[in-house]
Amino acid sequence: MKPRxxxxxxxxxxxxxxxxxxGLVLNALKDNVSLxxxxxxxxxxxxxxxxxxxxxxxxxxxxxxxxxDGLTVHFMITDLHQSLPVIYKGILPDLFKEGKxxxxxxxxxxxxxxxxxxxxxxxDENYMPPEAADxxxxxxxxxxxxxxxxxxxxx
Amino acid sequence: MAINWFKYSAPTTFYPLAGKLIPWFAxxxxxxxxxxxxxxxxxAPADATQGEFYRIIFIHVPASIIxxxxxxxxxxxxxxxxxFNTRLSSMMASAVAPTGALFAFISLWTGAxxxxxxxxxxWVWDAxxxxxxxxxxxxxxxxxxxxxxxxxRRADRAAALLAIVGSVNVPIIYFSVKxxxxxxxxxxxxxxxxxxxIAMQQAMFIMMAACWLYAIAITLxxxxxxxxxxxxNSKWVAQLIEVKS
Amino acid sequence: xxxxxxxxxxxxxxxxxxxxxxxxxxFAIEIFMVIHKRKITLDQLRMMRExxxxxxx
Numbered sequence: 001m002k003p004r005x006x007x008x009x010x011x012x013x014x015x016x017x018x019x020x021x022x023g024l025v026l027n028a029l030k031d032n033v034s035l036x037x038x039x040x041x042x043x044x045x046x047x048x049x050x051x052x053x054x055x056x057x058x059x060x061x062x063x064x065x066x067x068x069d070g071l072t073v074h075f076m077i078t079d080l081h082q083s084l085p086v087i088y089k090g091i092l093p094d095l096f097k098e099g100k101x102x103x104x105x106x107x108x109x110x111x112x113x114x115x116x117x118x119x120x121x122x123x124d125e126n127y128m129p130p131e132a133a134d135x136x137x138x139x140x141x142x143x144x145x146x147x148x149x150x151x152x153x154x155x
Numbered sequence: 156m157a158i159n160w161f162k163y164s165a166p167t168t169f170y171p172l173a174g175k176l177i178p179w180f181a182x183x184x185x186x187x188x189x190x191x192x193x194x195x196x197x198x199a200p201a202d203a204t205q206g207e208f209y210r211i212i213f214i215h216v217p218a219s220i221i222x223x224x225x226x227x228x229x230x231x232x233x234x235x236x237x238x239f240n241t242r243l244s245s246m247m248a249s250a251v252a253p254t255g256a257l258f259a260f261i262s263l264w265t266g267a268x269x270x271x272x273x274x275x276x277x278w279v280w281d282a283x284x285x286x287x288x289x290x291x292x293x294x295x296x297x298x299x300x301x302x303x304x305x306x307x308r309r310a311d312r313a314a315a316l317l318a319i320v321g322s323v324n325v326p327i328i329y330f331s332v333k334x335x336x337x338x339x340x341x342x343x344x345x346x347x348x349x350x351x352x353i354a355m356q357q358a359m360f361i362m363m364a365a366c367w368l369y370a371i372a373i374t375l376x377x378x379x380x381x382x383x384x385x386x387x388n389s390k391w392v393a394q395l396i397e398v399k400s
Numbered sequence: 401x402x403x404x405x406x407x408x409x410x411x412x413x414x415x416x417x418x419x420x421x422x423x424x425x426x427f428a429i430e431i432f433m434v435i436h437k438r439k440i441t442l443d444q445l446r447m448m449r450e451x452x453x454x455x456x457x
């Protein structure tokens with residue numbers, strides 16, 4: 001083998017070795033690398049019990065309730081499988097809406113609620129003008145209506 | 156295959172070639188920046204959920220993609236220099252590094268400015284942002300390591316190793332939003348198409364092309380100075396018109 | 401807090417000054433530094449050349 005081929009082989013081997021090592025470390029740290037737990041994780045007791053952690057999911061439709069002081073908010077975070085009640089006192093980001101993504105940091109208290117100290121909104125990767133968003137919503141509701149109007153064929 | 160590629164990898168031929176190419180790249184970059192900004196701010200509509208703030212995307216996404224890609228270019232040149240001992244490859248690697256670092260910085264900066272109004276936080280330690288920050292440090296590490304070693308050939312070799320090993324980070328940045336739960340949203344540009352309105356898409360791709368041309372122009376400008384500095388004792392440099400006058 | 405309110409009232413100004421002006425300022429500094437570097441390098445080469453010529457004479 002020529003020296004230059006030898007050097008090429010060394011480099012390829014080094015990159016593969018480092019890649020594997022980093023991959024293994026990241027895999028071992030999987031739960032720490034992830035920014036948040038899902039409500040299902042909390043239900044399965046994978047989330048920490050006695051310290052603060054982040055939980056992420058969607059704000060459940062119809063679950064936002066504001067208290068009289070205008071600052072305290074109750075809502076449910078859901079991953080469409082499990083959901084978790086959250087209480088938060090403070091100003092919410094603009095994108096905090098029912099059915100939209102959210103990440104909340106806080107601690108589970110004895111009352112079964114997560115007392116959040118920080119609420120972040122998570123937006124999706126779709127970008128469209130308001131008219132297109134309206135049209136999409138209308139199409140979806142029309143589809144849903146059509147689907148429910150048609151009686152099930154299989155009995 | 157009559158073209159002798161090694162001819163263009165010689166600093167003697169590359170130096171004047173780069174000099175001729177720079178104005179073309181620079182002028183087309185300026186035109187595309189103007190066109191991209193016009194489409195991005197005048198033609199493209201506001202976003203349904205994010206309003207005007209989403210317009211940061213036209214600089215944020217190109218800067219992020221280019222910062223990752225330039226790293227691979229830098230590592231590729233560094234590897235070529237290490238394997239073939241070609242002078243020009245190592246010079247190109249050192250010329251790319253500062254531009255890559257600046258694009259990584261722009262990506263992080265604009266990301267923070269986008270995150271504050273939309274998410275509610277300037278910075279969150281999620282996998283996407285942390286790995287992009289590591290990318291910036293890898294660039295800075297490459298530059299610092301190269302500068303700290305007196306002998307340029309040894310500096311090339313040491314910095315090349317750092318660049319090559321660090322390239323493992325690039326796929327991590329790219330796939331971080333898939334592999335882990337992150338606050339950062341998923342990719343808008345996918346193999347299956349782009350989940351974006353057409354004018355927004357055009358503005359983003361034009362800005363991306365503009366940033367690319369800018370990156371090429373500035374790298375070529377920088378590499379010309381590096382070539383002159385490193386070859387200062389050779390005859391062809393002493394005979395250049397710009398040195399004679 | 402006041403910044404939070406200001407950015408929501410002037411989103412386009414915020415986007416321009418915060419992101420685009422900063423990005424183009426970074427580009428401008430980079431261009432200036434590269435041009436400056438070329439000037440210094442050429443000056444050094446000319447000095448070396450003059451020194452060589454005076455030695456030969």
